[in-house]
Amino acid sequence: xxxxxxxxxxxxxxxxxxxxxxxxxxxxxxxxxxxxxxxxxxxxxxxxxxxxxxxxxxxxxxxxxxxxxxxxxxxxxxxxxxxxxxxxxxxxxxxxxxxxxxxxxxxxxxxxxxxxxxxxxxxxxxxxxxxxxxxxxxxxxxxxxxxxxxxxxxxxxxxxxxxxxxxxxxxxxxxxxxxxxxxxxxxxxxxxxxxxxxxxxxxxxxxxxxxxxxxxxxxxxxxxxxxxxxxxxxxxxxxxxxxxxxxxxxxxxxxxxxxxxxxxxxxxxxxxxxxxxxxxxxxxxxxxxxxxxxxxxxxxxxxxxxxxxxxxxxxxxxxxxxxxxxxxxxxxxxxxxxxxxxxxxxxxxxxxxxxxxxxxxxxxxxxxxxxxxxxxxxxxxxxxxxxxxxxxxxxxxxxxxxxxxxxxxxxxxxxxxxxxxxxxxxxxxxxxxxxxxxxxxxxxxxxxxxxxxxxxxxxxxxxxxxxxxxxxxxxxxxxxxxxxxxxxxxxxxxxxxxxxxxxxxxxxxxxxxxxxxxxxxxxxxxxxxxxxxxxxxxxxxxxxxxxxxxxxxxxxxxxxxxxxxxxxxxxxxxxxxxxxxxxxxxxxxxxxxx
Numbered sequence: 001x002x003x004x005x006x007x008x009x010x011x012x013x014x015x016x017x018x019x020x021x022x023x024x025x026x027x028x029x030x031x032x033x034x035x036x037x038x039x040x041x042x043x044x045x046x047x048x049x050x051x052x053x054x055x056x057x058x059x060x061x062x063x064x065x066x067x068x069x070x071x072x073x074x075x076x077x078x079x080x081x082x083x084x085x086x087x088x089x090x091x092x093x094x095x096x097x098x099x100x101x102x103x104x105x106x107x108x109x110x111x112x113x114x115x116x117x118x119x120x121x122x123x124x125x126x127x128x129x130x131x132x133x134x135x136x137x138x139x140x141x142x143x144x145x146x147x148x149x150x151x152x153x154x155x156x157x158x159x160x161x162x163x164x165x166x167x168x169x170x171x172x173x174x175x176x177x178x179x180x181x182x183x184x185x186x187x188x189x190x191x192x193x194x195x196x197x198x199x200x201x202x203x204x205x206x207x208x209x210x211x212x213x214x215x216x217x218x219x220x221x222x223x224x225x226x227x228x229x230x231x232x233x234x235x236x237x238x239x240x241x242x243x244x245x246x247x248x249x250x251x252x253x254x255x256x257x258x259x260x261x262x263x264x265x266x267x268x269x270x271x272x273x274x275x276x277x278x279x280x281x282x283x284x285x286x287x288x289x290x291x292x293x294x295x296x297x298x299x300x301x302x303x304x305x306x307x308x309x310x311x312x313x314x315x316x317x318x319x320x321x322x323x324x325x326x327x328x329x330x331x332x333x334x335x336x337x338x339x340x341x342x343x344x345x346x347x348x349x350x351x352x353x354x355x356x357x358x359x360x361x362x363x364x365x366x367x368x369x370x371x372x373x374x375x376x377x378x379x380x381x382x383x384x385x386x387x388x389x390x391x392x393x394x395x396x397x398x399x400x401x402x403x404x405x406x407x408x409x410x411x412x413x414x415x416x417x418x419x420x421x422x423x424x425x426x427x428x429x430x431x432x433x434x435x436x437x438x439x440x441x442x443x444x445x446x447x448x449x450x451x452x453x454x455x456x457x458x459x460x461x462x463x464x465x466x467x468x469x470x471x472x473x474x475x476x477x478x479x480x481x482x483x484x485x486x487x488x489x490x491x492x493x494x495x496x497x498x499x500x501x502x503x504x505x506x507x508x509x510x511x512x513x514x515x516x517x518x519x520x521x522x523x524x525x526x527x528x529x530x531x532x533x534x535x536x537x538x539x540x541x542x543x544x545x546x547x548x549x550x551x552x553x554x555x556x557x558x559x560x561x562x563x564x565x566x567x568x569x570x571x572x573x574x575x576x577x578x579x580x581x582x583x584x585x586x587x588x589x590x591x592x593x594x
Contacts, residue, residue, distance in 0.1 A: 080117020105239020328453025
């Protein structure tokens with residue numbers, strides 16, 4: 001019997017691409033059609049999304065990727081997450097009158113990592129030229145693309161602020177003094193020229209790899225870095241602190257940094273092995289949630305019933321509480337992931353789950369980390385306020401918060417990419433004159449408190465929320481999936497994955513099922529608030545389910561139907577059949593393939 005879904009699950013054998021914008025997905029498919037592989041398609045899709053969804057990502061942002069190469073037979077992580085600049089010290093920020101890093105402006109900027117991450121993917125795993133993957137984005141920046149209604153609303157809401165405080169953004173996003181109307185053609189000629197100049201400098205060299213290296217040099221050690229440096233040296237702008245500040249990023253910071261390739265962190269669950277980034281991202285919370293849920297009979301639960309929601313929410317509360325205490329850049333802090341993902345530790349964590357909603361933040365105790373736990377809890381008690389935590393792209397909340405996009409690609413050779421680009425959105429900081437893009441605000445993930453794994457420090461990666469996923473089934477790379485949504489990314493992915501593994505074969509059916517998330521723990525974004533026991537849940541759930549959850553003590557915020565999450569997913573069966581799906585929510589994401 002065929003399940004009803006909002007859209008068909010895409011099936012094929014040649015290749016599939018799914019992303020958070022229909023044009024970007026079509027661009028990725030075109031790259032596959034002209035002979036590119038999954039990595040080429042992901043790069044072209046990613047650059048195109050910077051043009052199409054500028055309120056969610058941009059060239060000055062970041063991009064962690066999970067990849068599987070059929071040639072190497074390995075799942076790996078590409079870390080396109082830049083670290084804090086050399087002058088980003090706690091003393092400097094406190095001298096600026098800052099006690100919490102604002103969510104926008106120049107002080108919130110770390111080294112932009114997206115461009116180098118994409119170039120590393122293209123050089124080492126792709127096979128097409130730099131021109132092949134950049135030309136679609138250049139076309140849409142130069143000749144125009146239909147403006148999303150949410151982009152139009154975001155620009156209109158910020159128009160007066162841009163005019164008075166960020167004039168370079170005003171010139172870019174409100175040409176002629178007017179925000180672009182929904183579905184009108186919008187152009188960013190300065191951004192198109194930036195990419196064309198990078199191409200010109202790259203193509204002055206002979207050979208594919210030499211051209212990609214020249215592009216990296218142009219961005220991080222050439223005219224792009226020099227332009228950013230010159231702007232930041234002279235510019236002081238208003239930010240979320242209510243005061244004007246200069247940034248701390250310099251050309252020297254950019255020149256000394258490169259994206260890296262790392263091994264993933266993994267966890268086995270019911271015949272599946274899920275791969276995530278290290279603890280410099282939040283990805284291991286999904287793995288720990290699975291470890292906690294491993295001792296429960298999830299398969300016996302109604303995937304839209306109160307037992308499922310309660311069990312998943314309570315497991316996530318525990319895993320995210322541990323994130324707050326123990327996660328950070330492993331190159332700068334010891335992170336006890338071996339313990340946090342162990343069966344014995346999570347059996348103890350599981351025993352904390354009752355039939356009532358927990359209202360306290362309850363991190364586990366790891367031997368040797370007792371002082372760190374106490375210090376972090378005391379700091380959170382002092383600075384983390386109580387209030388709803390936003391998930392920026394959802395239709396029922398503010399347009400003014402930035403967020404993220406997502407891409408999943410699988411080609412006919414079995415290469416896989418799951419990547420979650422973000423940062424550098426139009427709300428984050430002013431446009432850098434002459435470049436057509438702005439910088440990121442990822443430094444807001446740091447705390448201005450000494451002695452924590454997430455304390456601000458030069459060279460340290462912020463604990464990002466960006467968390468793409470690849471899963472192997474019985475040892476075979478099978479599934480790429482992810483979503484935008486800040487702290488909610490792993491929450492929505494967890495529900496999708498559990499429903500797919502235990503209840504649904506059809507990717508689209510699993511994505512279409514109603515979603516929920518908890519705001520129980522402190523958010524990663526300014527102002528870092530939490531809502532003890534809070535659960536945001538779609539009204540698609542049956543009223544009896546909502547009543548049952550309230551009776552268990554969950555503090556529900558019922559969102560409009562079809563208003564939470566932007567999941568996409570792609571899958572390769574053992575026989576080579578490819579599948580793909582994308583959420584109908586917000587009516588932007590699309591899966592394509594043949």
